[in-house]
Amino acid sequence: MSWYDSGSWHDNLRASTGLNPQLRDYVPIDHNDHLQHAYAVCRPHYEALHRHRLTA
Numbered sequence: 001m002s003w004y005d006s007g008s009w010h011d012n013l014r015a016s017t018g019l020n021p022q023l024r025d026y027v028p029i030d031h032n033d034h035l036q037h038a039y040a041v042c043r044p045h046y047e048a049l050h051r052h053r054l055t056a
Contacts, residue, residue, distance in 0.1 A: 029035040
């Protein structure tokens with residue numbers, strides 16, 4: 001334990017199970033015009049990022 005973190009960071013690290021897949025909680029957008037617009041505007045950007053992703 002140190003003076004700057006009260007041990008919480010180390011306690012969390014000790015309790016960690018590592019990197020595991022997280023459950024997804026998708027929000028339906030069919031009934032929300034604002035979300036449908038945001039999705040339509042943002043999707044091409046994320047598709048472009050996906051096309052230029054780093055691969056092994």
